[in-house]
Amino acid sequence: MSEVKTTDVLIIGAGAVGENVAGRVTEKGLSAVLVEADLVGGECSYWACMPSKALLRPGTILNAARAVAGAREAITGSLDPQQVLARRTSFTSDWDDSSQEEWVASAGITLDRGWATISGEREVTVSHKDGTKTRYRATHAVVLATGSTPTVPPIDGLADLDYWTTREATSAAAVPASLAVLGGGVAGVELAQAYSRLGSEVTVIARSGILGNYPKEATDLVLEALRAEGITILTDTATSAVRKKDGMFLLDVGDGRTVTAERLLVSTGRHPHTDGLGLEDLGLDVRKIVSDATGRVPDAGGWLYAVGDAGGRVQLTHQGKYEARMTGDAIAARANGTLGDSAEDWSPYAATADDVAVPQVVFTDPEIAMVGRTLEQARKDGVNASETSLPIAVGGSALHGDDYKGWAQIVVDEDRKVLVGVTFAGPEVSEMLHSATIAVVGEVPMHRLWHAVPAYPTVSEVWLRLLEKYGM
Ligand SMILES: Cc1cc2nc3c(=O)[nH]c(=O)nc-3n(C[C@H](O)[C@H](O)[C@H](O)COP(=O)(O)OP(=O)(O)OC[C@H]3O[C@@H](n4cnc5c(N)ncnc54)[C@H](O)[C@@H]3O)c2cc1C
Numbered sequence: 368m369s370e371v372k373t374t375d376v377l378i379i380g381a382g383a384v385g386e387n388v389a390g391r392v393t394e395k396g397l398s399a400v401l402v403e404a405d406l407v408g409g410e411c412s413y414w415a416c417m418p419s420k421a422l423l424r425p426g427t428i429l430n431a432a433r434a435v436a437g438a439r440e441a442i443t444g445s446l447d448p449q450q451v452l453a454r455r456t457s458f459t460s461d462w463d464d465s466s467q468e469e470w471v472a473s474a475g476i477t478l479d480r481g482w483a484t485i486s487g488e489r490e491v492t493v494s495h496k497d498g499t500k501t502r503y504r505a506t507h508a509v510v511l512a513t514g515s516t517p518t519v520p521p522i523d524g525l526a527d528l529d530y531w532t533t534r535e536a537t538s539a540a541a542v543p544a545s546l547a548v549l550g551g552g553v554a555g556v557e558l559a560q561a562y563s564r565l566g567s568e569v570t571v572i573a574r575s576g577i578l579g580n581y582p583k584e585a586t587d588l589v590l591e592a593l594r595a596e597g598i599t600i601l602t603d604t605a606t607s608a609v610r611k612k613d614g615m616f617l618l619d620v621g622d623g624r625t626v627t628a629e630r631l632l633v634s635t636g637r638h639p640h641t642d643g644l645g646l647e648d649l650g651l652d653v654r655k656i657v658s659d660a661t662g663r664v665p666d667a668g669g670w671l672y673a674v675g676d677a678g679g680r681v682q683l684t685h686q687g688k689y690e691a692r693m694t695g696d697a698i699a700a701r702a703n704g705t706l707g708d709s710a711e712d713w714s715p716y717a718a719t720a721d722d723v724a725v726p727q728v729v730f731t732d733p734e735i736a737m738v739g740r741t742l743e744q745a746r747k748d749g750v751n752a753s754e755t756s757l758p759i760a761v762g763g764s765a766l767h768g769d770d771y772k773g774w775a776q777i778v779v780d781e782d783r784k785v786l787v788g789v790t791f792a793g794p795e796v797s798e799m800l801h802s803a804t805i806a807v808v809g810e811v812p813m814h815r816l817w818h819a820v821p822a823y824p825t826v827s828e829v830w831l832r833l834l835e836k837y838g839m
């Protein structure tokens with residue numbers, strides 16, 4: 368390792384977020400080096416969003432057909448697990464990233480495959496598998512887009528066992544006869560339903576409730592559906608120890624009970640992947656990094672950025688890619704002197720929606736789709752908030768499925784008379800979410816929203832019912 372290579376921007380991590388930062392700064396005329404130690408495309412493409420949704424979709428569509436008389440009678444078989452796994456595999460391109468590598472090259476980005484560490488101010492060293500190292504100096508910015516890693520609880524015996532994380536669960540070659548899922552967050556609940564529908568006997572062990580960030584009426588619909596399908600869900604249940612006997616996992620839970628399963632999925636949250644990068648040497652507390660709205664890491668000299676899961680703000684692909692667009696543009700604007708230290712809210716350089724308008728979907732069947740704040744979050748933020756909610760029961764929902772069960776809620780800032788949060792729960796409600804996101808981000812006044820007429824007969828007519836109930 369002798370010469371130091373120079374680039375305008377160096378991005379560590381070629382997940383969806385790192386790729387987008389690199390693409391954005393390159394489009395603005397800056398040079399970019401993208402460093403990746405594993406697959407270009409990151410977690411979402413190979414071990415998270417895409418394969419998990421591919422595992423869920425066949426069960427959802429089959430259930431949707433079963434919900435409609437006339438179609439129901441045509442269904443004489445059940446899911447074919449091998450075909451479902453094969454379709455999942457095709458969505459991951461069989462864990463081959465050559466097409467993503469081609470995109471990186473076509474965008475004019477330099478890819479360096481290796482493990483990056485920060486070796487000084489604006490300086491990054493990449494260690495390659497063949498033992499060689501390359502040193503870079505970034506003129507304008509170093510961007511951490513290193514993602515997140517699973518947070519594994521300190522449960523007696525767990526660390527020594529061959530449990531699944533979401534990586535193994537999304538890439539499995541076979542469906543286990545039984546699966547215990549530790550953690551009732553969105554990853555655990557989605558994968559619990561996917562595997563249950565593929566034939567596993569599934570037990571979810573949740574320390575408190577399930578899907579704790581969503582309104583209870585919405586999570587109750589999901590809980591009811593999962594239990595009706597035969598998934599055992601133990602809520603308010605602590606796990607004290609785990610061991611293996613005769614190839615089976617034995618989990619000591621709650622009141623002296625033991626849960627037995629062929630596989631154990633630990634999905635108890637994730638934390639930013641910021642340790643082991645040399646950040647400690649810059650005096651940064653790696654577990655506490657939260658970037659600002661432009662993606663810049665506070666108190667780090669102005670050249671260090673962290674975005675996506677690594678940025679400590681939101682752990683969702685679409686939001687990380689949004690941050691990437693803002694950060695890429697902010698870096699380019701700072702490089703040409705048109706942006707100073709801070710950026711105005713809602714400007715092209717500030718990821719303001721991270722704070723007030725994050726859309727998120729739980730892709731179970733039924734789904735939960737939520738944007739912005741719940742009533743509790745809004746009130747905690749000091750908003751004079753009201754809520755209006757009702758079951759989804761309109762012509763469109765009745766047509767969508769016999770016995771359609773859904774729930775919807777709007778949260779309104781009563782001082783400004785604008786929406787600050789919307790939640791839908793029910794079969795395939797995710798496709799309605801963007802209408803709510805636009806209303807929240809656009810701060811559309813309630814009196815104007817009254818003129819947004821939902822087409823008949825669609826499930827969207829629930830908007831009309833909500834506004835009527837609100838008092839319009
Ligand atoms: C099971 C599951 C399902 C999910 N489903 C959804 C969903 O449906 N929708 C959604 O919006 N979000 C979903 N998410 C969240 C989503 O996967 C993440 O928010 C997203 O992948 C974050 O992207 P990222 O680019 O920040 O990080 P990553 O995709 O993790 O990319 C980081 C990259 O950095 C590389 N890297 C790290 N350190 C170094 C280093 N020192 N040197 C070189 N390379 C390095 C890694 O190898 C990796 O490729 C899901 C998550 C899980 C676990």
Ligand SMILES: NC(=O)c1ccc[n+]([C@@H]2O[C@H](COP(=O)([O-])OP(=O)(O)OC[C@H]3O[C@@H](n4cnc5c(N)ncnc54)[C@H](O)[C@@H]3O)[C@@H](O)[C@H]2O)c1
Pocket residue numbers: 520549550551552553554555557572573574575576577578579605606634635636637682683727728729730
């Ligand atoms: N559809 C989607 O967009 C989607 C799907 C999956 C994951 N994700 C993202 O990935 C991230 C990780 O997902 P996740 O579900 O692992 O995290 P999470 O933080 O959403 O949920 C983790 C859950 O595990 C519980 N838990 C923690 N320790 C436990 C213990 N010892 N025993 C039992 N339960 C315990 C927590 O109380 C929490 O309910 C999330 O931030 C999420 O946004 C998104």
